[in-house]
Amino acid sequence: MKAQADSIGGQWMLDNLRPGMRLRAKGPGGSFSIARHPADKYLFISAGSGITPMMSMTTQLYDSGRDPDIVFVNCVRRPSEIIFRERVERMASRATGIDLKWVVEETDRYKPWTGYRGMFNQLMLGLMAPDYLEREVFCCGPAPFMQAVREALTGLGYDMNRYHQESFHAPLPETEAVPGDVFPDERVDVVVEFASSGVTAECTETDTILGAARAAGLALPSGCTMGSCKIRKTRGEVHMVHNAGITDEDVARGYILACCSNPVGRVTVEA
Known part of the structure; x- marks a missing residue:
């Protein structure tokens, strides 16, 4: 568990929870699921802990017994911060249709890294998944990351009706405005x-x-x-x-x- 500078729930947990305490948690909800958007080919793009729903959907396809067609992209600060790395790589080693692409901003000391390095961009997308126009895209991560992914896909002519995203951030109250924040609206x-x-x-x-x-x-x-x-x-x-x-x-x-x-x-x- 880690908290960002503007974290509310995470920071409260770090400040108040102690070993042995019990929490009541609700199950997952929402429509961010391949069950609602079935396809023959998928492109999962995530950053940080946004890998969590991608791992779940990949596991579901893997457990179905058929060889899925997934390009699985996860972006982190450094290799040691990749969540579920061993678990996802184990599935990929047993299914030819799970193509993993790790992207890091910097390397860990004394550990060679031969994967992608830098910030995810359109050039990387073309190298990772040349057939991205044929894939159903699921994206999860920080808001600026997802915005960059949306703009990369839009600039390349992708059909955004096949793009789906999920954020771990709680929505702001309707009465609360954030000065200077501008979010493009497809209805305008x-x-x-x-x-x-x-x-x-x-x-x-x-x-x-x-x-x-x-x-x-x-x-x-x-x-x-x-x-x-x-x-x-x-x-x-x-x-x-x-x-x-x-x-x-x-x-x-x-x-x-x-x-x-x-x-x-x-x-x-x-x-």
């Missing part, structure tokens, strides 16, 4: 104007600028969609989550990454 229609091309595209807040451009028939430079799609915004606001693909100086000058930016209201860009 917006307009993106591409000034140089004279094209105006209608989309929703959960669409990226790059996605809106492609839908409107514009071929913006994108490359690997991890930094080469930098364009200048001249009006409006965007919600941008990126993996260091743009400098603070460029952001201050009005530049954004089209693949990682969601329009908030009407937005005009030089493209």
Whole structure:
């Protein structure tokens, strides 16, 4: 058990619980389950303890007796923090259809690491699961991590109706607002104007600028969609989550990454 800086329940448990105390716990709930979204091929993407439901769903498929088709991605700070590593690797060693991909930010001292290193991004996704467009995606982890995964998939043209996510964070009360927090809403229609091309595209807040451009028939430079799609915004606001693909100086000058930016209201860009 560990508590983040803004933890409520976890910090209370660390401060108050002692060996021998009893807790009353409820069973799992919600709709984050392969039982509700059956598919032939899955892509499980998680960070930290978000591996927990992925391990459960993988175990269910493994115990069914058939060889599943799962690309299993888990991102952590260092290899020693991978939860359920031995258990998941044991299943993968007995089923050819469980493909494990561990991603770490840094290595443990005196322990060689030959897997992926860095922050999960679109380039990694293409290497880990080249057929990601054919897979049902389940994602679980911290809110910024899941936002980055959503934007990576959207920028690559993935059908987000096949994307499912779960968070361990309790929802905020409806009366409590968090200043400065902006979350794209798929129910809100917006307009993106591409000034140089004279094209105006209608989309929703959960669409990226790059996605809106492609839908409107514009071929913006994108490359690997991890930094080469930098364009200048001249009006409006965007919600941008990126993996260091743009400098603070460029952001201050009005530049954004089209693949990682969601329009908030009407937005005009030089493209």
